[in-house]
Amino acid sequence: xxxxxxxxxxxxxxxxxxxxxxxxxxxxxxxxxxxxxxxxxxxxxxxxxxxxxxxxxxxxxxxxxxxxxxxxxxxxxxxxxxxxxxxxxxxxxxxxxxxxxxxxxxxxxxxxxxxxxxxxxxxxxxxxxxxxxxxxxxxxxxxxxxxxxxxxxxxxxxxxxxxxxxxxxxxxxxxxxxxxxxxxxxxxxxxxxxxxxxxxxxxxxxxxxxxxxxxxxxxxxxxxxxxxxxxxxxxxxxxxxxxxxxxxxxxxxxxxxxxxxxxxx
Amino acid sequence: xxxxxxxxxxxxxxxxxxxxxxxxxxxxxxxxxxxxxxxxxxxxxxxxxxxxxxxxxxxxxxxxxxxxxxxxxxxxxxxxxxxxxxxxxxxxxxxxxxxxxxxxxxxxxxxxxxxxxxxxxxxxxxxxxxxxxxxxxxxxxxxxxxxxxxxxxxxxxxxxxxxxxxxxxxxxxxxxxxxxxxxxxxxxxxxxxxxxxxxxxxxxxxxxxxxxxxxxxxxxxxxxxxxxxxxxxxxxxxxxxxxxxxxxxxxxxxxxxxxxxxxxx
Numbered sequence: 001x002x003x004x005x006x007x008x009x010x011x012x013x014x015x016x017x018x019x020x021x022x023x024x025x026x027x028x029x030x031x032x033x034x035x036x037x038x039x040x041x042x043x044x045x046x047x048x049x050x051x052x053x054x055x056x057x058x059x060x061x062x063x064x065x066x067x068x069x070x071x072x073x074x075x076x077x078x079x080x081x082x083x084x085x086x087x088x089x090x091x092x093x094x095x096x097x098x099x100x101x102x103x104x105x106x107x108x109x110x111x112x113x114x115x116x117x118x119x120x121x122x123x124x125x126x127x128x129x130x131x132x133x134x135x136x137x138x139x140x141x142x143x144x145x146x147x148x149x150x151x152x153x154x155x156x157x158x159x160x161x162x163x164x165x166x167x168x169x170x171x172x173x174x175x176x177x178x179x180x181x182x183x184x185x186x187x188x189x190x191x192x193x194x195x196x197x198x199x200x201x202x203x204x205x206x207x208x209x210x211x212x213x214x215x216x217x218x219x220x221x222x223x224x225x226x227x228x229x230x231x232x233x234x235x236x237x238x239x240x241x242x243x244x245x246x247x248x249x250x251x252x253x254x255x256x257x258x259x260x261x262x263x264x265x
Numbered sequence: 266x267x268x269x270x271x272x273x274x275x276x277x278x279x280x281x282x283x284x285x286x287x288x289x290x291x292x293x294x295x296x297x298x299x300x301x302x303x304x305x306x307x308x309x310x311x312x313x314x315x316x317x318x319x320x321x322x323x324x325x326x327x328x329x330x331x332x333x334x335x336x337x338x339x340x341x342x343x344x345x346x347x348x349x350x351x352x353x354x355x356x357x358x359x360x361x362x363x364x365x366x367x368x369x370x371x372x373x374x375x376x377x378x379x380x381x382x383x384x385x386x387x388x389x390x391x392x393x394x395x396x397x398x399x400x401x402x403x404x405x406x407x408x409x410x411x412x413x414x415x416x417x418x419x420x421x422x423x424x425x426x427x428x429x430x431x432x433x434x435x436x437x438x439x440x441x442x443x444x445x446x447x448x449x450x451x452x453x454x455x456x457x458x459x460x461x462x463x464x465x466x467x468x469x470x471x472x473x474x475x476x477x478x479x480x481x482x483x484x485x486x487x488x489x490x491x492x493x494x495x496x497x498x499x500x501x502x503x504x505x506x507x508x509x510x511x512x513x514x515x516x517x518x519x520x521x522x523x524x525x526x527x528x529x530x
Contacts, residue, residue, distance in 0.1 A: 114434070167379055216478060216498055217499060245434075254372070
């Protein structure tokens with residue numbers, strides 16, 4: 001494990017454009033072309049960020065709504081939450097858990113991560129199609145890290161990035177749904193504050209901070225910037241590290257408060 | 266209003282160190298010294314980020330726990346959530362709303378923003394003290410923008426940054442609790458995806474993404490980097506713009522799902 005040694009240099013984030021990614025495209029080839037076009041190449045301890053929709057499209061994770069037969073439960077979700085029953089059916093099939101819904105959205109766990117609609121997205125998909133979540137974002141992150149090592153001879157971290165709303169706030173921020181090559185969460189419990197006392201903020205979600213940083217250059221619409229490269233990130237690199245750490249509803253402040261708020265004094 | 270015109274240059278984030286900030290210190294002077302020491306100076310359309318704890322300390326928003334007399338309700342919170350009754354008393358006084366609690370934390374609105382314990386923080390505060398939230402973070406952000414304009418002749422955006430956990434995820438990410446000089450949230454509802462269809466992600470929380478990006482260089486512990494400067498951010502600058510946009514519990518997916526999850530099919 002090594003910390004990057006660049007405390008005096010700025011953190012830098014390069015947006016890397018791509019032409020349109022079609023279902024089944026070779027993502028490694030798209031990444032290679034994007035580096036060449038931007039004339040920016042990865043170095044050791046950079047972090048490469050890929051938008052989940054680009055990865056999922058290349059992985060052929062595209063579903064045609066016209067082929068989906070909604071179940072009784074999907075039709076019930078359509079009535080309750082005004083979500084297309086065929087999309088609801090896909091959410092049922094794709095999710096680990098459905099916590100419930102609001103207008104247009106089912107809140108789910110997918111691969112253990114909290115996300116709306118099991119990560120199913122109907123923007124940036126061809127007509128009548130929706131893009132499912134990447135099959136296994138962290139596995140793909142590890143494969144991309146290996147591709148970059150083989151192709152460029154450098155060891156990088158990789159983040160698969162998505163967008164998420166935060167409680168009671170307008171707008172989406174970046175979130176990491178897959179990671180490899182660095183510690184996605186850094187534990188600061190042994191460290192002290194400016195006055196030598198234990199910290200109250202004890203863990204930093206490094207991967208989520210960097211996914212948000214990358215979103216500032218990647219865009220959400222027809223901007224065609226599905227990749228970013230982050231340099232001089234204050235991350236702990238470890239080629240064996242992978243994955244995103246989650247917590248259970250029992251450990252979550254929001255769950256804890258909101259699911260028992262009627263019991264308050 | 267103007268977009269920054271730097272799409273080919275990387276986004277850059279400089280961490281700016283400071284010596285210890287004491288209650289009542291002149292924050293403008295600390296900022297000026299930090300720029301000089303780093304030999305990094307603001308340019309037009311940069312975004313300056315300040316940690317809320319540094320701002321609050323300079324604003325003398327420090328409370329001595331030994332002087333606080335807990336009310337009956339504070340003592341009840343202590344019993345229910347194992348939170349120091351004097352700190353609970355401060356949370357009661359400082360918050361607009363208390364939604365409830367879990368072990369060690371009350372979930373509150375403060376100045377309309379969701380935060381744990383009304384933003385009261387007991388790290389990086391002198392002994393027996395806690396640091397309250399800045400009095401009015403967006404007002405302070407506007408004052409800092411004006412100071413930087415007066416001192417350096419350039420027009421920048423300013424973010425007052427804090428940390429927050431996200432639902433079911435381990436670790437904190439950056440969040441903006443005050444903003445000035447740029448649009449904290451960008452509305453993409455008029456834009457289309459790669460296939461010309463309306464976007465499903467319609468608003469981007471630019472200020473939160475940039476606060477998270479800055480947290481990647483600022484640190485949470487005894488790292489003494491309370492300021493950051495972001496260059497080439499893809500933000501919409503407007504010297505008249507200020508504030509953070511929130512949504513009501515009725516508009517929030519998490520609130521909607523978690524507070525009625527027993528009604529699910």
